[in-house]
Amino acid sequence: MPGRSDAREAVLQLLYEDDLNQGEASGRDEEFLKDRLEGHRELVAFAQGLLEGVRTHREKLDEVLSPRTQNWTLERMAVTDRNSLRMGAFELLHTDTPGPVVVNELVEVAKRYGSGKSAGFVNAILDRLRGDLDQESSPPGSQHPVRDK
Numbered sequence: 248m249p250g251r252s253d254a255r256e257a258v259l260q261l262l263y264e265d266d267l268n269q270g271e272a273s274g275r276d277e278e279f280l281k282d283r284l285e286g287h288r289e290l291v292a293f294a295q296g297l298l299e300g301v302r303t304h305r306e307k308l309d310e311v312l313s314p315r316t317q318n319w320t321l322e323r324m325a326v327t328d329r330n331s332l333r334m335g336a337f338e339l340l341h342t343d344t345p346g347p348v349v350v351n352e353l354v355e356v357a358k359r360y361g362s363g364k365s366a367g368f369v370n371a372i373l374d375r376l377r378g379d380l381d382q383e384s385s386p387p388g389s390q391h392p393v394r395d396k
């Protein structure tokens with residue numbers, strides 16, 4: 248049975264297609280997700296939410312990621328790395344999935360679809376974002392940040 252990891256991989260494939268065919272939506276996203284996720288409604292819904300969330304918030308996600316990429320622009324990154332980062336940023340910012348789970352899942356996606364250095368690259372940037380978000384949500388004077396998600 249497929250799981251959320253499979254859903255993230257399917258979304259990465261659609262985001263990859265978006266990058267290569269900008270402005271040319273295929274209209275077959277739902278069919279693709281149903282096929283890849285063997286029709287499991289909850290997983291298809293999760294994948295659709297992730298896909299639409301990244302598409303809708305792409306510009307803002309890029310703005311959040313850019314200052315954390317240290318000497319890299321999103322345009323120079325491999326398409327799989329860039330979209331793994333966007334997915335991770337969306338989940339960290341807009342879902343209740345625990346931060347360590349998000350980072351781990353996207354590192355695994357980067358290992359599978361990226362280069363030999365992709366996993367470390369994705370891990371570093373998403374972990375930096377997660378740490379910044381934890382600091383923002385921790386109470387003043389707290390030594391141990393607490394996420395409010």
